[in-house]
Amino acid sequence: MNLLQLFLTFFYVGTFTIGGGLVGISVMQQVIVEKGLLTPEKFFNMVAISESTPGPIGINMATYIGCEMYGIFGGVITTVGYVLPSLICITIIAKYFRKFQEKPLVQAAFFGLRPAVSGMIAVAAWNVIAITVVNFARLKDTGIWYNLFNFPSLVFYIIALFILLKTKLHPLFVILAGAIFGILVL
Numbered sequence: 001m002n003l004l005q006l007f008l009t010f011f012y013v014g015t016f017t018i019g020g021g022l023v024g025i026s027v028m029q030q031v032i033v034e035k036g037l038l039t040p041e042k043f044f045n046m047v048a049i050s051e052s053t054p055g056p057i058g059i060n061m062a063t064y065i066g067c068e069m070y071g072i073f074g075g076v077i078t079t080v081g082y083v084l085p086s087l088i089c090i091t092i093i094a095k096y097f098r099k100f101q102e103k104p105l106v107q108a109a110f111f112g113l114r115p116a117v118s119g120m121i122a123v124a125a126w127n128v129i130a131i132t133v134v135n136f137a138r139l140k141d142t143g144i145w146y147n148l149f150n151f152p153s154l155v156f157y158i159i160a161l162f163i164l165l166k167t168k169l170h171p172l173f174v175i176l177a178g179a180i181f182g183i184l185v186l
Contacts, residue, residue: 003077010062010081018117021058026124028061047128052175152185
């Protein structure tokens, strides 16, 4: 894949990323992993690193993938490709939104986007869980059901979820604990 194809690929991803970076991750996975440019494991390692670095995850992922493939210039190309559709769309919307915001069709479109975006975020979350907590490849290799789960990751996930839901601990501490857990245990 040359730089122009990489730019167009991320322009495509940026065009269909309605709902934020997690949706972008799902689209990136379909485009990048299914074309064989990155392995699923490498892709989800990139997701983990992009989630733990400051900034929007979709932009972090685009930059990381571009840098991985073509160095700094590749990172710039993928980032511009990913951001440009949103910039164009927001500029057009900002110009005409006041004229159309009260129209029933516009309100219905925004109402319909909510469940679609929620579904895409759920798919992205499932994809991350399927790689990190559930190991389908191991099940296929051995055929033994108890090999299906990565038990240390599953236990950490349950503990982290409990802490986030039941305490007022800042999520940053859970993210840092996850990074340390990944380095030391996995």
